[in-house]
Amino acid sequence: MIVILKSGSSKEAIAEVIQEVEKLGYTPHPIFGELQTVVAAIGDERTHHTLESLTVLPQVERVLPVQKRFKLVSRESRSADTVVDVDGIKIGGSGFAIMAGPCSVESEEQLIATAKAVKAAGATILRGGAFKPRTSPYEFQGLGREGLKLLAYAKQQTGLKIITEVLSERDVETVAGTADILQIGARNAQNFQLLIECARSRKPVLLKRGMSQRIEEWLLSAEYILSNGNPNVLLCERGIRTFETYTRNTLDLGAVAIAKKESHLPVVVDPSQGCGRADLVKVLSRGAVAVGADALLIEVHPNPAEALSDGQQQIDFNVFSQLVAELEPILTATQRERV
Ligand code: PEP
Numbered sequence: 001m002i003v004i005l006k007s008g009s010s011k012e013a014i015a016e017v018i019q020e021v022e023k024l025g026y027t028p029h030p031i032f033g034e035l036q037t038v039v040a041a042i043g044d045e046r047t048h049h050t051l052e053s054l055t056v057l058p059q060v061e062r063v064l065p066v067q068k069r070f071k072l073v074s075r076e077s078r079s080a081d082t083v084v085d086v087d088g089i090k091i092g093g094s095g096f097a098i099m100a101g102p103c104s105v106e107s108e109e110q111l112i113a114t115a116k117a118v119k120a121a122g123a124t125i126l127r128g129g130a131f132k133p134r135t136s137p138y139e140f141q142g143l144g145r146e147g148l149k150l151l152a153y154a155k156q157q158t159g160l161k162i163i164t165e166v167l168s169e170r171d172v173e174t175v176a177g178t179a180d181i182l183q184i185g186a187r188n189a190q191n192f193q194l195l196i197e198c199a200r201s202r203k204p205v206l207l208k209r210g211m212s213q214r215i216e217e218w219l220l221s222a223e224y225i226l227s228n229g230n231p232n233v234l235l236c237e238r239g240i241r242t243f244e245t246y247t248r249n250t251l252d253l254g255a256v257a258i259a260k261k262e263s264h265l266p267v268v269v270d271p272s273q274g275c276g277r278a279d280l281v282k283v284l285s286r287g288a289v290a291v292g293a294d295a296l297l298i299e300v301h302p303n304p305a306e307a308l309s310d311g312q313q314q315i316d317f318n319v320f321s322q323l324v325a326e327l328e329p330i331l332t333a334t335q336r337e338r339v
């Protein structure tokens with residue numbers, strides 16, 4: 001960390017800062033300028049006490065961190081792309097995957113029809129919420145365990161892998177019994193106990209970005225999972241809340257490019273929650289792939305107008321197969337292979 005002192009600080013004031021830096025476990029290296037003095041504090045900021053508290057001293061102007069707060073998720077700790085193996089489907093590196101299915105599992109008929117259609121179009125992983133995080137307690141909350149059974153049945157019928165959301169710590173074991181990927185929703189992105197419990201399951205985890213999470217905070221959430229022994233994390237950009245009203249959320253494709261630079265983890269884009277509009281899902285999917293996404297998570301429903309949740313953003317089978325076909329030239333241009 002760098003401690004910047006106010007100009008004109010006395011020798012005693014500078015000495016006091018040097019002493020405090022030492023007390024907190026760092027080696028101080030003062031640099032005396034003509035007007036201002038700065039103290040470079042050498043030591044590992046991730047294991048030592050933060051020096052930010054020194055700003056309470058009247059002679060300290062600012063304290064600047066040098067190191068990043070995340071370690072295991074950073075490109076510095078691993079330069080090669082991480083490839084997450086979802087029961088044989090290898091996402092990341094050159095491998096690009098499509099996960100698709102309904103927002104919520106509603107019935108056997110709805111789920112099996114969707115699973116067959118998305119598989120025929122090119123998806124290899126079936127999505128579908130059994131436990132649903134709804135803003136209102138009066139809205140459809142999902143089929144719960146019954147939904148998990150239907151997902152297991154769909155897997156058996158089609159061979160598709162399963163991604164489904166786990167809402168609470170107490171359901172991790174149950175959901176992990178069916179899911180090949182545990183989805184952590186935007187509303188739980190900083191539920192650290194849930195992150196730790198999912199880490200312990202050792203299953204691949206798809207971590208949605210919280211709707212008002214900064215990129216650094218999102219990566220720190222991922223750090224919780226890696227530092228608890230589970231390296232199989234897929235980051236997922238799903239739009240953030242902004243002042244814009246044309247869309248439900250603002251899909252932040254810039255964050256995808258940044259996450260790919262800062263981290264070795266695969267990045268997934270969810271254009272469905274990302275904009276909340278069925279008419280934009282195709283074009284945003286193309287943008288996501290062009291910007292470097294390693295997978296897409298897309299809501300598909302046999303009849304979106306009758307969906308029990310998120311009907312406005314779900315696409316039908318026809319649009320989904322067009323979407324997949326339209327990705328092909330971009331995948332070829334970016335040397336990605338569908339897995
Ligand atoms: C979903 O995928 O249906 C969902 C609820 O996602 P999010 O957590 O991103 O809102």
Ligand code: MN
Pocket residue numbers: 103104273299309310
């Ligand atoms: Mn949804």
